[in-house]
Structures are given as C-alpha cells and as structure tokens.
Amino acid sequence: MPITKYALPDIIFGPGTFARMPLCARQLGAQRVLLVSDPGVERAGWVEQATDLLRADGLEWVYYNECVSNPRDTAVARGAEVYREERADVIVALGGGSPIDTAKGIAALVGNGGRIQDYEGANKLRKPLPPLLCLPTTAGSGSDISQFCIITDRKRRMKMSIISRTLTPNISIVDPLLTHTCDARLLLASAIDALAHAVESYLSVLSSPFTEGQALESVDRIMRFLPAAVQDKKPEALERLSIASTQAGMSFSNAGLGVGHSLAHTLGGIYDVGHGAVHSALLPVVMEYNMRDCLEKMAGIGRCIMGGELSNAEDTARGGIEYLRNFFTRLGAPVRLSRVLPDDTGLPAVSVGALQDVCTLTNPRTPHAGELLALCREAW
Amino acid sequence: MRAETTLQDIIGLEHTKLGFFQELRLSIEALRQAHAESEQRRREISTILDGITDVMMVLSDTLRIIAVNHVFHETTGVSAPEGVCCHRIFRNRDTPCPDCPALRALNTGAVCRETAIFRLNGDNRQFEIVASPLTAYDASAPRVLVFKRDVTAEKELQAKYLQAEKMATVGMLAAGVAHEINNPLTSISGFTEGLRRTLRRCEERLPAEIYAGVAEDLDTIRDECKRCQDIVRALLTFSRPQFSCVSVLPLSSLVRDVLKISHSLLHRPENRNTRLELDLAPGDGPATLGDEGHLKQVLLNLLANALDATAAGNGMEHAPGYTPTVVIRTWAEGDGVYLSVSDNGCGMDAENVGKLFEPFFTTKKAGRGIGVGLSTCYSIVRAHGGEISVRSDPGQGSCFTVRLPALTEGNHV
Numbered sequence: 138m139p140i141t142k143y144a145l146p147d148i149i150f151g152p153g154t155f156a157r158m159p160l161c162a163r164q165l166g167a168q169r170v171l172l173v174s175d176p177g178v179e180r181a182g183w184v185e186q187a188t189d190l191l192r193a194d195g196l197e198w199v200y201y202n203e204c205v206s207n208p209r210d211t212a213v214a215r216g217a218e219v220y221r222e223e224r225a226d227v228i229v230a231l232g233g234g235s236p237i238d239t240a241k242g243i244a245a246l247v248g249n250g251g252r253i254q255d256y257e258g259a260n261k262l263r264k265p266l267p268p269l270l271c272l273p274t275t276a277g278s279g280s281d282i283s284q285f286c287i288i289t290d291r292k293r294r295m296k297m298s299i300i301s302r303t304l305t306p307n308i309s310i311v312d313p314l315l316t317h318t319c320d321a322r323l324l325l326a327s328a329i330d331a332l333a334h335a336v337e338s339y340l341s342v343l344s345s346p347f348t349e350g351q352a353l354e355s356v357d358r359i360m361r362f363l364p365a366a367v368q369d370k371k372p373e374a375l376e377r378l379s380i381a382s383t384q385a386g387m388s389f390s391n392a393g394l395g396v397g398h399s400l401a402h403t404l405g406g407i408y409d410v411g412h413g414a415v416h417s418a419l420l421p422v423v424m425e426y427n428m429r430d431c432l433e434k435m436a437g438i439g440r441c442i443m444g445g446e447l448s449n450a451e452d453t454a455r456g457g458i459e460y461l462r463n464f465f466t467r468l469g470a471p472v473r474l475s476r477v478l479p480d481d482t483g484l485p486a487v488s489v490g491a492l493q494d495v496c497t498l499t500n501p502r503t504p505h506a507g508e509l510l511a512l513c514r515e516a517w
Numbered sequence: 518m519r520a521e522t523t524l525q526d527i528i529g530l531e532h533t534k535l536g537f538f539q540e541l542r543l544s545i546e547a548l549r550q551a552h553a554e555s556e557q558r559r560r561e562i563s564t565i566l567d568g569i570t571d572v573m574m575v576l577s578d579t580l581r582i583i584a585v586n587h588v589f590h591e592t593t594g595v596s597a598p599e600g601v602c603c604h605r606i607f608r609n610r611d612t613p614c615p616d617c618p619a620l621r622a623l624n625t626g627a628v629c630r631e632t633a634i635f636r637l638n639g640d641n642r643q644f645e646i647v648a649s650p651l652t653a654y655d656a657s658a659p660r661v662l663v664f665k666r667d668v669t670a671e672k673e674l675q676a677k678y679l680q681a682e683k684m685a686t687v688g689m690l691a692a693g694v695a696h697e698i699n700n701p702l703t704s705i706s707g708f709t710e711g712l713r714r715t716l717r718r719c720e721e722r723l724p725a726e727i728y729a730g731v732a733e734d735l736d737t738i739r740d741e742c743k744r745c746q747d748i749v750r751a752l753l754t755f756s757r758p759q760f761s762c763v764s765v766l767p768l769s770s771l772v773r774d775v776l777k778i779s780h781s782l783l784h785r786p787e788n789r790n791t792r793l794e795l796d797l798a799p800g801d802g803p804a805t806l807g808d809e810g811h812l813k814q815v816l817l818n819l820l821a822n823a824l825d826a827t828a829a830g831n832g833m834e835h836a837p838g839y840t841p842t843v844v845i846r847t848w849a850e851g852d853g854v855y856l857s858v859s860d861n862g863c864g865m866d867a868e869n870v871g872k873l874f875e876p877f878f879t880t881k882k883a884g885r886g887i888g889v890g891l892s893t894c895y896s897i898v899r900a901h902g903g904e905i906s907v908r909s910d911p912g913q914g915s916c917f918t919v920r921l922p923a924l925t926e927g928n929h930v
Contacts (some may be wrong), residue, residue, distance in 0.1 A: 142528050166538075248537065259526030265535035265542075284529075302532040343524060393527050496524055 138301050141345040143391045144278065146271075146282060146306045148383060154311040158187065159194035160273060161357040165268035167320040169197040171217065171225035173240040175204040178232040178274055181318035185271075187231055188355040199223040204232065204239040207289045207405045207412065208388045210253050213242030214469050220247050220267070227268045232304075232369070233327065234278030234287075234412065237271050238417055241304050244269050248303075248503065252318045257297040258497065262304065271308040274315040277327025277413060278384025279334050281309040287402060295406040298495040305390070311383050313376040321367045323377070325470055326413025328366070331382040333416040334361045336438055337397050338389035341499040353385035356441045360464070367468055393499030395425040396509060399491035403476075406490065414477050417470035420517040421458050428454050430502040474516045484513045547721045561590070572644075572665035575651065576603055576619050583660065593637060603663070621663045623649035632668075643669045680874065687892075695749045706742040709735055712824065765924060766809055766855050768847040769802025775816045782821060787828040791841040805851035805899045805921040815894045815905075819858040819917050820845070822890070826862030826915060853903075854923045859916035865909040873907060 149157060152439035160171055163440060170191060174184050179202065191198045201219050203212045220228070220243055230240030242253050248266040256262050271281035280286070286299040286359065316324065332355075338344060339352035358381035366374035398420045404415050428435045428451070437456025442464075446453040465472050475481070488509035497504065504512075526768055566573070566586055572593075573586040581596045590596060595606055602608040603619065613620055618631035631646045644665045651660040713735045772795070776783075783793065820843070827841035841862075846857045866875070874895040898905045902922050909915035 140528070140530065142530050144534065258522045260529045260532045265537035267537050300527060300529075303535045305534050336695070343528060494525065498522060498524060499527065511647045 139345065141343070141349045141391070141497070142505075143146050143345070144284070144302060144305055144397050144495060145387055145390070147198065147308045148311060149308065150311045150380070150383065152312060152372075155183075155186070155272060155315060156190060157420050158229065158270065160188050161308045161310060162191075162229055162270055165196070165227045167227035167268075168482040169199065169223065169225050171220050171223070171228045171240075171338050172200045172231065172241070173204065173217075173228060173236050173243065174202050174231040175233075175236050176202060176310040177234040177383070178236065181201075181274070181297060183231060183274060183315060183318070187229070188363060192422055198229075201243075204236045206235050206505075207409055208235045208239040208287075209241065209289050209291050212239055212241075213246060213253050213288055216240075216243035217246035221410065224249060225267075227270060229272070230281070231272045231274065233273065233275040234280045234330075237273065237280040238286050238288060240269060240271070241280070241306075242299070244289050245286065245304065247416045252298065253299065254290060256299050256301070257383055259300045261299070263288060267304055269307045269308075271306045272315065272383070273309070273311060273478075275319055275323060275331040276375070276382035279331060279382060281306055281311070282383060282386030282441065284392035285390065287405075289406055289409075293374060293406075296494075298470065300495060309381055309383075313379040313413050316369060316375050316379060317372070321370075323413075324375075324427050325363070325367050326411060326416075327382070327445060328359055328363050328378055329416045329465070329470055330413045331378075331467055332356060333397055333401075334389040335359070335381070335384035336395065336420060337395035337496075337500075338385070338392040339438060340395060340434055341389075341392040341429055342391040342501055342502050343499050344388075348351055351384040352388040352392075353441050355381040356438060358384070360442055360444075364369075364468065366426040386389075392486035393426065394496040395423065395500035396491060396497055396502075396512070398496040399500070400487060400509065400513065402494050402496065403487045403490035404478070404512065407476055407487055410477055412472040414471065415474065417465040418472050418474045418477065418516045419512070421462050421465075421472070422512050424454075424458050424461075424505075424510055426508070427500065427502050430459075434501075445503075453508070466471045474513065480516055481513075484517075485510055487513060531792065548851040560836055561628045563817050567665075572663075574598075574663045574665075576659075576661050576663055578611055578623055578659045580619060581618070582606070591827055592665075607637075613731060618646050618648040619663050622650045622661050623659055626650050626652070630858075636664075641669075642667055643672050659806060662898070676871070687805050698717065699749050702742055706739060706746070709739045709742060713739070714735065733850045740888045762810070763806060764809060765804050766803030766807050766812060767804040768921075769797040769800065771799060771809070771812060772802075772816065772845055772847060772856070775813050775820065777884075779817060779820060782824060785824075788824045791824060791827050794842060794844040796844060796846040798847045798849065802847045803923040804853035805854050805903075806902070806924055807921065808897075812901070815897050816845075816858070817893050819919075822917075823860040823862065823915070826864070827860050849923060852923050853920045853924070855918060855920055857916055859914060862915040864913050864915055866911050870907055871907050874905070
C-alpha cells in the first residue's frame with residue numbers, strides 16, 4: 138500500500154456552534170479580525186450576527202465582501218491589501234465556497250506575497266499563512282475542510298487550483314443552522330457538489346481507507362436526506378447534509394478529485410457558470426467514463442446510491458448511475474449542460490483546459506482532450 | 518507550472534500546516550529593518566575608524582583594554598589585547614606608568630595630553646598621547662579613549678630642521694666674525710713683519726740676547742697670528758665650503774688611504790689598547806663623487822673622535838675585560854653609499870648629541886679641540902649632498918654614519 142497522508146482542520150460541529158466563533162478566533166490569536174463574506178450571506182443576516190458576536194467579545198474587525206461566485210484573482214489581491222493596511226490578524230470566512238476560497242487566497246498572499254498566480258499547483262506556498270477560521274453557510278463546498286483553493290484568473294479566463302497543506306484552515310465551525318437560510322436551489326446545488334466530491338474522491342487514485350469510508354458515508358447521507366432537506370428544510374435533514382458535506386471535504390481534501398471537477402472548474406472559468414449547477418449533468422457521464430478502470434469501486438458506489446445491488450458489479454455500477462440521473466431529475470437539478478450553458482462553442486477550450494487541471498491527475502482513468510470533449514458533448 | 522505537479526505533490530508528505538505568529542512576524546520584520554540600518558551605520562563608523570591612522574584604545578578604569586583599532590595591532594604586533602592592561606603591553610609594567618594621561622583623564626574628567634617614548638619592536642618610538650574620558654558610558658564603569666600618535670618621524674624631521682636652521686645662522690655669524698677678525702689679524706701679521714724687518718735693520722745696535730729675545734717673541738706673534746688665520750680660514754670653509762677637486766671616490770679605498778696617514782694617531786700611547794676593526798665593502802667599495810681632501814678630513818675627524826672616546830681616562834676607566842674597539846664600515850644601500858665609524862667608548866647623552874654639530878661645541882677637555890671638527894664635517898657632507906647622523910648612548914658608545922649619494926650614470930662627470 139502506498140504511503141498516504143491525512144490532515145484536517147479542527148472541526149467543531151453542531152447546531153449553535155456559530156456562537157463559539159469569537160472564542161475560536163481568540164484561540165488563534167485574534168485582536169483584529171478580517172471578516173470575509175458576501176452580499177448573499179449579508180442578506181441572510183449572518184454577517185450582522187457575526188459582527189454582533191465579535192463586538193460582544195470585544196474583538197475588532199475589518200469587513201471584506203468583494204466576493205462573487207467563481208472568486209477572482211483581483212478580489213483576492215484587493216483583500217490582501219485590506220488585510221495589510223488594516224493590520225488584521227485572524228481571517229474569518231463566513232459563507233459558501235466563494236468567500237472561503239477568497240479568504241484562503243487572501244491568506245496565501247498575506248503570508249507569501251506576490252500574485253496568486255505564482256502559487257498555482259501543489260504546495261507552492263512555502264511561508265506560513267495567517268490563521269484561518271471558516272464558517273460554511275452551505276452544505277457542499279467542503280472548502281472549510283480542504284487544502285484546495287480555486288481562484289479564477291480573469292485575464293486567462295480559467296480557474297487556477299492552488300493546493301497546499303498550509304491552505305488547510307485552522308478551524309472549521311460547521312453549524313448546520315447556518316444552512317437554514319439557503320433556498321432550495323442553493324441547497325440542491327451545494328449538496329450535488331458535495332456528492333461529486335464524495336464520488337470523485339472515492340474513485341481517486343489517491344483514495345485511502347481513511348477517505349473511502351468518509352466518502353461512502355457521505356454519498357449515503359446525501360441520497361437519504363437531500364430530498365427532505367430540499368422539500369421542507371427539515372432541520373434534521375439539513376444537519377445530515379452538513380455532516381455529509383464535511384465528510385466529503387475530509388475525503389477529497391486528502392484524496393483529491395477527478396475529471397468531473399476538472400471540467401466544472403474550466404466551465405466556471407470560461408462560462409462563469411455556478412460551480413454547483415454543472416455537477417448534476419457532468420457526474421453521471423464522468424462515472425460512466427471511469428467505470429472501465431474502477432468497476433469494483435463503481436459497484437460500491439452503486440450499492441450505496443441504490444441501497445442494494447444488482448446481479449453483477451457492472452450492472453450495480455450502471456444501476457447506480459441511472460438511479461442518480463433519475464434522482465437529480467426528480468429533484469429538479471439539470472442533467473443536461475445545454476440547460477445551464479448558453480452555447481457549446483466553448484466546449485473544445487473547456488476540454489483542453491480541463492486536461493491541464495490538477496484534478497485530472499487523480500482521476501482513475503487517464504483521459505485525453507478528445508475524450509473530455511466527448512464527455513461534454515454527451516452531457517450536453 | 519501545472520504540468521510539473523505530481524501525485525506526490527498533492528499528497529504533500531513533506532508539507533504541513535505552517536504556524537503563523539503575527540506579532541512575531543511583524544517584529545521580525547521590524548527587527549530585520551532595524552538590523553539592516555544598524556549594520557549600515559556600523560559599517561560607516563567602522564570605515565571612519567579604519568581611516569584613523571593613530572593607535573586607538575578604549576580602556577577601563579583599571580586601564581584594561583576593552584577595544585582597539587587595527588593600527589594598534591599593526592603597531593604593537595599584539596593580536597588579542599582585550600583584557601590586558603595598557604602598561605603591560607607598552608611598558609611591560611605591572612603598575613600604571615607615572616604621569617599616565619589615561620588615569621589623569623579618568624580622575625579629572627578632562628582631556629589629557631602627554632608625550633612619551635615606547636620601545637616597540639626594538640625601536641624607540643615617540644608618541645603623542647591624547648586621553649579623553651568617555652562620559653557617555655555608564656558612570657559606574659568609567660572608560661577612557663586613548664589616541665597614540667607616532668610622532669617619531671615628525672620629531673626627527675623637526676630636529677633636523679631646527680639643526681639645519683641653527684647651523685645656517687651660526688654659519689652666517691661665523692663667516693661674519695671670521696671676516697671681522699681676519700682684518701685685524703692681517704694688520705697684526707703685517708705690523709709684526711714690519712717690526713721684524715725694523716728689528717733686522719737694528720740688529721747691530723742691539724745686544725745679541727735682546728735681539729734674539731725680541732725676534733723670538735715676534736716670531737711667536739707671527740706664528741700665533743698664522744694659527745688664528747688658519748682657524749679663521751677653517752671657519753670660512755665651514756660657512757662656504759669650496760670644492761677644489763671633484764673626483765670619483767670609492768669609499769673602501771678612501772678608508773685605507775686615511776688609515777695610512779693616521780699612523781701617528783693610532784699609535785699614541787692612550788690608543789695603544791684600542792682595536793680597530795674594518796668591515797669594508799669588498800674591493801674599492803661603493804663610490805661617490807666628491808672632494809677627496811675634504812672627505813678624508815671628515816673620516817679623519819670621526820676616527821680621531823672615536824679614538825678619543827675609547828681612550829682610557831676620558832671620563833671613564835676601562836673595566837676589566839673591556840676592549841676598546843673602533844669599527845669602520847662602508848656599504849651601499851638604495852641610492853646611497855655609507856661610511857660609518859662606531860666605537861664602544863664613553864658615548865654621549867641626548868643633550869650633547871643635539872649640540873654635536875654646532876661650531877665651537879666640544880666635550881673634550883680644554884686644549885684638545887677647538888670644536889670646529891664636527892661642524893666642518895657637517896658642512897662638508899652637506900655640500901656633497903649627503904647627511905651625517907649619530908646614534909649614541911652614554912656608556913655604550915657612539916656611531917657616526919655618513920650617507921653620500923651613490924655614483925650613478927647621471928651624476929658621473
């Protein structure tokens with residue numbers, strides 16, 4: 138068995154743990170916090186609650202909210218400037234994947250200087266980052282757990298994957314109550330992103346017994362609780378989704394992902410489409426493509442999805458994929474890229490870009506650009 | 518960049534969450550900045566200090582050396598003087614030197630100056646010392662900054678200059694006096710000759726013994742007059758020596774010629790025990806251009822002085838085992854040729870050495886010299902473009918060295 142490594146932040150989980158944010162920030166040495174969030178989270182009221190908590194604790198803060206979906210290099214650079222000018226210390230990220238990735242990018246620049254482009258790839262960050270405390274408001278991105286940071290290079294119209302052990306946040310406070318303000322569409326997209334994390338990291342060439350268990354449990358929880366969460370936001374179901382999302386993060390942070398995420402990253406860079414929205418169309422196609430090289434594992438996922446197995450491994454694997462398509466359709470998630478993207482003219486560029494993405498490296502089947510383009514067409 | 522990424526990079530075994538200490542990071546930055554600034558200042562100050570050409574020391578109140586500059590190492594040859602007492606290094610003493618300016622500066626809080634002679638690397642060097650109390654330091658541990666400037670060369674030059682100036686003045690005076698005396702002497706001599714002629718005409722009219730007595734007296738007057746005129750001529754020679762004949766003079770053969778004509782001198786009873794040693798450059802020796810008679814006179818003079826200095830009864834009795842010795846050397850060095858006469862005789866103290874080349878100065882007993890010998894030597898050597906120097910210690914002996922310009926293509930006639 139090859140040598141593996143498994144690293145995680147401190148994870149504080151439970152309803153109401155949001156209130157521990159100032160205490161945790163203090164534990165990281167906070168006196169003047171850089172609070173990173175976005176207008177959506179502001180509207181949900183969480184930013185105000187966060188500043189109330191900080192004020193009550195006597196902590197100073199600087200607020201930064203120039204975060205958009207598919208966070209940009211310019212926003213990261215500006216945030217680092219604010220951090221330095223305001224002499225902030227601990228960075229607190231509150232929100233979905235975008236504010237958290239923006240906060241990670243800011244931390245990378247504050248600790249290492251230069252441009253975020255300098256650190257594209259794996260473990261290019263050599264100097265320590267300021268302490269990072271994450272509070273996810275969606276159940277999906279897993280960025281609060283992972284060593285990944287995905288930033289869009291506006292000039293090159295592509296997403297850069299910055300992977301570094303030192304990007305792992307110090308503390309992640311997962312309070313399921315924070316997801317209660319998400320609308321059904323956001324809950325669905327986030328959960329499907331988490332599901333894609335779980336499936337792709339399970340199939341990854343770097344998966345290990347430590348990640349595989351988390352991945353399968355995550356798939357199981359999402360399949361069982363997503364419908365209830367989307368339909369009537371049952372707190373119990375939302376809590377399970379938060380657990381599942383965190384587990385998927387634990388898995389993919391250490392095992393890596395696959396071509397599904399390579400394509401999703403590149404689509405996000407070229408079409409500026411929401412990350413969560415493309416996975417329901419891509420994931421089944423990618424699973425079919427990968428089945429040739431990891432049939433047993435695909436059967437394992439099929440069992441997990443269907444809650445049972447068919448006559449043989451291939452049937453079980455195929456059965457799982459079909460079940461998943463129907464599941465997505467039933468929930469109203471798009472299973473065709475044509476429903477999400479304005480046109481298909483960018484797809485050749487997407488396939489070429491995806492081939493270069495770091496996530497392609499851990500995919501169980503090594504693709505070439507033509508295969509990736511065929512995947513896009515199949516999912517169109 | 519992405520193409521280089523491998524699975525091992527993603528696993529990142531050798532990478533980990535790095536600790537971040539904000540305050541430490543900021544203070545390290547500030548420290549680094551401050552360090553760079555102070556390093557720059559240190560370099561500037563060090564450049565200035567290295568530019569100082571005097572010996573510099575910082576001493577504690579017990580005169581222990583705390584810090585020195587590079588000139589200290591070069592001057593004393595001591596590589597690690599820190600912690601050692603100043604008086605140990607410069608004087609090899611256990612206690613501070615009397616009149617120590619550093620102690621005075623510490624006690625009075627004022628800048629103190631002193632001139633002192635230290636023996637360093639076998640040479641006596643004269644130093645001007647300035648000691649300044651360092652008040653900026655903690656009052657409970659006072660310190661003093663000491664500068665020692667080597668003024669040996671300066672003093673030597675100053676002495677030479679003063680000597681030359683004095684000699685020029687004295688020479689002018691002597692020429693004037695000689696001239697003034699020459700006229701009455703000529704009159705005396707002339708009238709004496711007149712009297713002598715008158716006396717010869719009266720020879721028959723005078724008793725024989727009276728005639729003989731007066732004639733003898735007149736001869737004595739004439740002879741003494743002649744002696745006075747010789748002395749006056751010597752003085753005039755001193756004030757403006759004239760070359761009668763310039764030729765190539767190899768020093769070693771010059772010495773041998775002089776020895777031939779100084780037989781009578783060497784065989785005087787008081788010089789009988791004196792050993793004469795010759796350390797001559799081989800063959801005829803290095804040559805210079807000059808007046809043979811004048812330079813022989815110089816050597817003869819120096820030799821006579823050396824013999825006098827080693828003669829018994831001249832202020833010192835010969836100790837048992839003592840061999841009076843006179844050494845004559847010739848050699849070439851650089852663009853000069855050298856002739857030295859040294860003895861292990863009575864020597865002279867510094868005060869006498871300073872007056873040595875003045876006319877009419879003599880250490881000899883009355884009747885043994887009129888004191889124009891060395892001053893004449895001085896002006897002869899100067900007229901040849903050379904120098905005459907003397908080293909002498911009372912009881913140890915003296916060494917007179919004459920340096921003359923070497924004969925080269927350029928000055929060959």
